[in-house]
Every structure is written in C-alpha cells, then in structure tokens.
Amino acid sequence: xxxxxxxxxxxxxxxxxxxxxxxxxxxxxxxxxxxxxxxxxxxxxxxxxxxxxxxxxxxxxxxxxxxxxxxxxxxxxxxxxxxxxxxxxxxxxxxxxxxxxxxxxxxxxxxxxxxxxxxxxxxxxxxxxxxxxxxxxxxxxxxxxxxxxxxxxxxxxxxxxxxxxxxxxxxxxxxxxxxxxxxxxxxxxxxxxxxxxxxxxxxxxxxxxxxxxxxxxxxxxxxxxxxxxxxxxxxxxxxxxxxxxxxxxxxxxxxxxxxxxxxxxxxxxxxxxxxxxxxxxxxxxxxxxxxxxxxxxxxxxxxxxxxxxxxxxxxxxxxx
Amino acid sequence: xxxxxxxxxxxxxxxxxxxxxxxxxxxxxxxxxxxxxxxxxxxxxxxxxxxxxxxxxxxxxxxxxxxxxxxxxxxxxxxxxxxxxxxxxxxxxxxxxxxxxxxxxxxxxxxxxxxxxxxxxxxxxxxxxxxxxxxxxxxxxxxxxxxxxxxxxxxxxxxxxxxxxxxxxxxxxxxxxxxxxxxxxxxxxxxxxxxxxxxxxxxxxxxxxxxxxxxxxxxxxxxxxxxxxxxxxxxxxxxxxxxxxxxxxxxxxxxxxxxxxxxxxxxxxxxxxxxxxxxxxxxxxxxxxxxxxxxxxxxxxxxxxxxxxxxxxxxxxxxxxxxxxxxxxxxxxxxxxxxxxxxxxxxxxxxxxxxxxxxxxxxxxxxxxxxxxxxxxxxxxxx
Numbered sequence: 001x002x003x004x005x006x007x008x009x010x011x012x013x014x015x016x017x018x019x020x021x022x023x024x025x026x027x028x029x030x031x032x033x034x035x036x037x038x039x040x041x042x043x044x045x046x047x048x049x050x051x052x053x054x055x056x057x058x059x060x061x062x063x064x065x066x067x068x069x070x071x072x073x074x075x076x077x078x079x080x081x082x083x084x085x086x087x088x089x090x091x092x093x094x095x096x097x098x099x100x101x102x103x104x105x106x107x108x109x110x111x112x113x114x115x116x117x118x119x120x121x122x123x124x125x126x127x128x129x130x131x132x133x134x135x136x137x138x139x140x141x142x143x144x145x146x147x148x149x150x151x152x153x154x155x156x157x158x159x160x161x162x163x164x165x166x167x168x169x170x171x172x173x174x175x176x177x178x179x180x181x182x183x184x185x186x187x188x189x190x191x192x193x194x195x196x197x198x199x200x201x202x203x204x205x206x207x208x209x210x211x212x213x214x215x216x217x218x219x220x221x222x223x224x225x226x227x228x229x230x231x232x233x234x235x236x237x238x239x240x241x242x243x244x245x246x247x248x249x250x251x252x253x254x255x256x257x258x259x260x261x262x263x264x265x266x267x268x269x270x271x272x273x274x275x276x277x278x279x280x281x282x283x284x285x286x287x288x289x290x291x292x293x294x295x296x297x298x299x300x301x302x303x304x305x306x307x308x309x310x311x312x313x314x315x316x317x318x319x320x
Numbered sequence: 321x322x323x324x325x326x327x328x329x330x331x332x333x334x335x336x337x338x339x340x341x342x343x344x345x346x347x348x349x350x351x352x353x354x355x356x357x358x359x360x361x362x363x364x365x366x367x368x369x370x371x372x373x374x375x376x377x378x379x380x381x382x383x384x385x386x387x388x389x390x391x392x393x394x395x396x397x398x399x400x401x402x403x404x405x406x407x408x409x410x411x412x413x414x415x416x417x418x419x420x421x422x423x424x425x426x427x428x429x430x431x432x433x434x435x436x437x438x439x440x441x442x443x444x445x446x447x448x449x450x451x452x453x454x455x456x457x458x459x460x461x462x463x464x465x466x467x468x469x470x471x472x473x474x475x476x477x478x479x480x481x482x483x484x485x486x487x488x489x490x491x492x493x494x495x496x497x498x499x500x501x502x503x504x505x506x507x508x509x510x511x512x513x514x515x516x517x518x519x520x521x522x523x524x525x526x527x528x529x530x531x532x533x534x535x536x537x538x539x540x541x542x543x544x545x546x547x548x549x550x551x552x553x554x555x556x557x558x559x560x561x562x563x564x565x566x567x568x569x570x571x572x573x574x575x576x577x578x579x580x581x582x583x584x585x586x587x588x589x590x591x592x593x594x595x596x597x598x599x600x601x602x603x604x605x606x607x608x609x610x611x612x613x614x615x616x617x618x619x620x621x622x623x624x625x626x627x628x629x630x631x632x633x634x635x636x637x638x639x640x641x642x643x644x645x646x647x648x649x650x651x652x653x654x655x656x657x658x659x660x661x662x663x664x665x666x667x668x669x670x671x672x673x674x675x676x677x678x679x680x681x682x683x684x685x686x687x688x689x690x691x692x693x694x695x696x697x698x699x700x701x702x703x
Contacts, residue, residue, distance in 0.1 A: 001333035005526045010334075015355045020347065027346055032655040033597045035647060037665075039656050042606065043640035044672055048679055050633025055683025056626040100658040103641055109673060110637070116680045154666065155673030162674050173674035218670055266369040267667055273373060298387035305380035309428060312366070312373050313421065 003028045036102075043106045051113045058121045074118055081111030089151050096214045097152040108151055112144055112159055137167040149211070154218045161199060161222040168195050172226045183233025193234075193248065196227025200255075220259060220268065228252045228275045235279055242283070249279040269315065273308060323418050323472050324363070326530055331359035332424075333529070363424035368664055374427030382410065382435045400442055407439030425475070425533070433475050440465060456492035459485050470534065479534035480541055487511065487545065495562060504562070505549045505578075512545035540600060543589065547608045550581030553615040582612045597653045 007024055010016040016024070054074065061067045085108045090097055119140060122128045129136040141163035148157035165172030168191045171180035182188050203219025206212065231252060234245035256272035259265060281304070288296065335356060342352040366374060389402050414432040423429045444458055466482040469475065487508060494500035494507050519539040522528045528535055548554050555578050560569035572578065586608040593601030610632065617628055647656035 001330055001337075001529050002526055003337060006334055006337050010355060013358065015358055016347075016351075020351075024341060024346055027341075027344070032650045032653050033599060034659065035599075035602075035643065035654050035656045036659050038599065038603060039640050039644050039647075042636055043644070044676075046633045046636025046640060048633070048676055049629045050637060051676060052679045052683065053626040053629030053631075053633060055680050057630065059683070060626070100661075102658065103644055106637070106641070109676070113676055113680055116677060117683075120680065155669050158670040158673045159677050162677060173678055174671055175675060176678065217666060221667070221670055222674070265663060266367045267663060270369045270373045274376075298384055298390075301380055301384035302387075305377040305384060308377040309374055309381065312370050312377070313364070315370075 040102060043102070044109075047106060047110050047113065050110070051117065054114070055117055058117060059124070062125065071118070071121065074114060078111050078114040078118060081107050081114065085111065085151060092150055093152065094211055096212065104151070105153055105155070108147065108153055109155055112140075112147065112156055115143065116140055134167055137163055141167060148215075152212065154215060157215055157218045158222050161218070164199070165192075165195050165222075165226060170195060170226065172222050174221065174225055177225060177229050181229070181233075183230065184237045186234075186238060189230045189234045189238070192226050192230025196223045196230060199223035200227065216259075217263075217265070220256070224252065224256060224268075225271065228256075228271070232275060232279060235282060242286075246279060246283055249275060253279075273311070277304070277308060321472055322530055323415060324424050324474075324530070325419075325422070328361055328363040328422055329424065329530065332362050332365070334359050335362065361422070363422045364426050365424050366426055371427040375431050376427075378428045378431045379435075382431065403439040403442045407436050410439065411436045429473070430475060430477070433469060433473055433478060437465060437469060437478065454492075456489045459489050459492075463489070470531075474531035474534040476534045476537040479531070479538050483515065483538050483541055501562060505555050505558075509546055509549040512542045512549065515539075516542035516546060536600070540604065543601075543604055544608075547581075547585045547589075547604075547611075550578060550585055551611065551615060552578040552582045553618055556619075582615055586612055594652070 004025070007016065007021050007028075011018070011021045058067075058071060058074065085104050089101070089104055090099065119136065123136050141160050144156050144160035144163060147153065148160055162172045170188065170192055171177065172195070173180075181192065183192075199219050200223050203216045203223070207216045228249060231245050231248040235242060235249060238245070253272040253276040256268040256275075260267075260269035260272065281300075284300070285297070338347070338352050338355050341347045342349060347355075386406065389398075389406060392398055392402060410432055414429055414436065417423055417432070418429055421428075441462075444461055463482070463485055466478060466485055470479045470482045490511060491504060491508060494504050500507070516539055519535055519542065523532075523535050523539070552572075552575065556569050556572045556575075559565070559572050560567070586605045589601045589605035589608065592598065593605055613628075613632065617623060623631070644656050647654055649655070
C-alpha cells in the first residue's frame, strides 16, 4: 500500500493526529533509499570476479618477468589487506562487534582468498610443503580460525571450517556437500561424523565460555550439516549399523531443533525436519515388504507430508 | 474474483509501516498499539526458510494424492480427463485453505497454483497433435487460464509466465513473415516497453496494491526484455539462429543502432534509478552495464577473459568501497548504514564465503590438497 494512502486512512480513523500525519508524510517523502544490501552484493560479486580472474592468471605465463611482477603485486595486495584490517579494526572483543564495518569485512575476506590463491600457487610451483599436503591445508585453516575470532567474521570462520574438513578429506561447503563427498565410503562417513562432532562440540564449548557465542550458528551450519549428511550416508549404505546411524541422526536433528527453538532460527528448524523426515521415511520403507510398501506408500506420503505442513503452520504455537 | 482477502493484505502493509515509524520513534508505542489493534487480522506469510519447507512438503502431498487416481487409470482416455479433475480438486483445496488458514504466498498456495495450471495442460493434448507446427496456438489456448490466475491470485511466477507466453505468441507470429522476422527485436522491444510503461503507471495507483509483488516482478522482466532485445549479441546470435546461418554468426544490419541500445539502455536505467530513487532500476542497470561490457569484449577481444574479470572485480570493489564510505551519511536521497543482520543475510554470508573459496580451488591445477575441497569441484588428488 502506498504510504500516502495509509497515512490518509489512519488520519480519517483518528488513529493519527493532524500534526503527526504531516510529520510522517514529511519523513516518508524525505526518507533516503538504503543501498546497504545492494553495495554488499556488489562488493562480494566483485571480490568473486577478482579472485576468479586472479586464480587463472597466476598459472598463466609462468616463468615470464610479467608473471613474477604479478605474483609480487598479489603478495603486496594480500599484505596490504591484512595490514589495513589490523590497523583499522576495533580491538578484540569476546562478544560480537557492536559496530559492523562492512569495508573491513570485505577487505579481510579478500585477503584470505588471496592467501589461498597464493599459497596454492607456491605449492604448485615450488612444492614448498613437498608431499606434506596436510600442512598446506592446515595453515590456512588455522590462520583463518584466528582471523575470524580476532575480527569477528563468520564468513572467514566458515572458510576455516571448510579447510579443516578438507584436511580430513571432506568437502564441507553446504552447496557441494552432497555432490563432492562419496557418502557410500565408510571412511568418508566416519571422517564426516568425527569432524562434525568435534567442531560442534568446540563451538558449544567456546560459546559456553562466552567466547563469540554467536559463532555457534556457523559451527552448526557447516559442521552440524556435515554430521547429519554423513550419518544419513551411513544409514543409506551400511545396513548392519542402521540403528546406530538412525540414532545419530535423531540426536543431530534433536540438537538442531533445540537450537532452532532457543535461538529462533528457522533454517535449523527446516534442516532438522528435512533430515529427520528423510531418515524416518527411509527406515520405514527399507524394513517393510515391497507389496505392503506400495499401498502404505501412497497413504504414508500424503499423511506424513500433510503432517509436516501442519507442523510448519503451527510450530510457533507448539514452541510456546 | 480476487482470492485473497484484500483487507488482510492491507493490514499487513499498515503493520509494516507502523513498525518502521515506531522503530524511528516517530510515533509512540501506545499509538502503534492502538493502530495495530484497529487492524488486527494478518495473513499468514512465513519466513523464507519455512516457505521452502511448506512448498516442498505440499508438493509431496500433491504428488502422493495422485496415487488415489490409480484405480481409475484403466478407463478409456483417463489420462486426458483425470488430471484436470484433480486440478479442479486442487483448485477448491487452494481456495479453501486461503480462506480458512489466511495463506498469502506461503509456499502452500504457490505450489497449489502451479499444480492447478499444470494439471490442466493435458486438456490441450488434443490440440497439440494437429497443431504441432504451431506451438503458439497452444500457448494462446493456455493464455486465458494464465490471465485468470494472474488476476485472481497475483502470484509473481505465474504473472511472469503470462508475460512470457504473450511475448512467445507475438514472436512466433512475427517470424512467420520475412518482414516480421527482420523487425522481431523492434516488435518485442516495443511491446516490452509498452508493458513496462503501463505497469509503471498502474503501480502508481492505489488499486494496484493487490498485485504488488507480481507487478514488480513483471516490470523487472519487461525492463530486462527491453534491454535484451536491444543487446547487440542477443540480436546477432538470435538472427543467426532464426535464419539457420553458419557459425560464426554474420554481422547484422543496423549494427550501430544495436550497439547504441546496448550501451544506452543501462545508462538510461541508471539515470532513472538515481533520479526516481528506485532500487530496482539501479540493480538492473549494474547487471546490464556488466552485460554490455562483456558483449563488447565478446566481439572486440581487446582484453583476455581473466584480465577482464580482475579488472571488473577491481573496479566493482573500488566502487563498492567508495560508495559504502561516501553514503555513511545521506547523499542525494541515498544512504548505506548497516542494517540489523537477518538470519537470511547471515546464512548467505556464510555460504558465499565457502563458495568464493571454491572459486579459488576450482582454478588451481591438481594440487592434491587432500581429497576434500575448500569449497567445491576439483579435489581429485589424495592426501
């Protein structure tokens, strides 16, 4: 509805006084347009384009003089990014920064991504870490972990967590979670469970100590989802331990649900329902005969999906 | 005719205004309470994450419901009439739920609308066989249904589909004559421009309120089509495609005019965005400006792809940093002060970071940094 119409109607119903209406009208006509989100999207899209271009360029024309200049310039740029952030940022705080500084956040992220690109190049060209690939992954993981806490940056923490997962042979980025991991391989499943439990536990421990409790969201998003996906992989592929994996999923979903309740996070509510529903449905159909499955199936899906819809419509009342 | 209770939508809009005024301390909390009490009933519109869940599980319900049609499948030509009957059932369910549960674009009503439209499609199968070489005829038959749904529900995706269907019919008819084929970009541009202009006029009127979201989406689409039908690359490649010309596509007539459109339209949108303070125009102008630069480089390779990416990224970062700093205080009606962080923004921030790191690892040759991957793709080696 147009603001002018709203003000007019409220005035007619005596819900606003004449001077109030005038004041609101003046405010609305002078209200500036916020470009906050637009500029953020522009910033992150630009960082993405920049880093994608750099990623290709540093492997082109290796051994030429121009190439050395490029690598040198990138190192300087990375150092400048970190230097600027260290100089300009607010001092360390145990809690979330009260004043958000979008420019510093963007520069820090750019510095971290440049670090990844340069480190990858140095390993490729000079085999700095030789065959010790684990060290090469642990360095950015630890550096980003430190930087994320120092500068209160959850994006950098998620970079660190995905690097740690990569060290354990896993892909933890949510967009690639189900595509890049082979969840039929018991080694991957168990590594995923271990990494997931370790980092969620670490997140809980640090949050309880009052160290950046808001970071729990990122721990749960990256490590918690990895845990649930790994447990689901186990449920689908390792029949002999089915009940154990089912119990792990139930526990994980319950934790997500509890977090969703206490923190009002709807994403974790959604994730817990989706993982829980998938696991329950799989268990049910895996353990009944095919004939019964068809008849039961039509009723089950209708009734269960309707039940979930009903739950979503009413969860606010249920949570009270 | 309108399915949603307009009063509820109005109440929601008033609540949103009052929340803003109250947050800015322009009205007292008591005053805000009184206003809210005068407009008590609100439609049900869930948060985005719940919306996804509702959409997905309603879709499962609709699919599972199909199984109840199984006993009737042996009746002759059941595949023709059973889906529309199911569509009618869904249609009544949809209206019932909107009425009783006060849904408004809750995921449930969205997917039910798509399903209703989809289940009516088999009715047109009879027309497809004789008219297979004229798909526009089928589109034309479908159009009344789309228009009816757009009017009754104002669902943005269906409204967008309606616009695209109309353009498809026009384009199909135009390419049947040589003159129409030659003038195709101008015809489509003229229609899109007309739609965009008419929508801008209509959106300024209070009665357009019911279709607010749909009109906004369709207007963006119309403005995008104006740009795309004037874009040199689209016209040149489209021309080659329509006339079965060999690759690489040959030069087109009036190339200069299309180059002018390619660069002028984003600038015009930027001008409108700044002058009228409309975010929508600013966003699409940035998109199309980048599109125009890429179009230029495509046909005049003055710079390699990676260098262009670095250059555009660098300029974009510079611009973003400058504007974030410059707009800390209000300038020319624009501002950029940090807004309270929403869960969606937090989620996107985390996902984007991991996605960016995958951009880095995707470009690296085989580094064998463990089997896993920082972000995605790649990662073929072993640790």
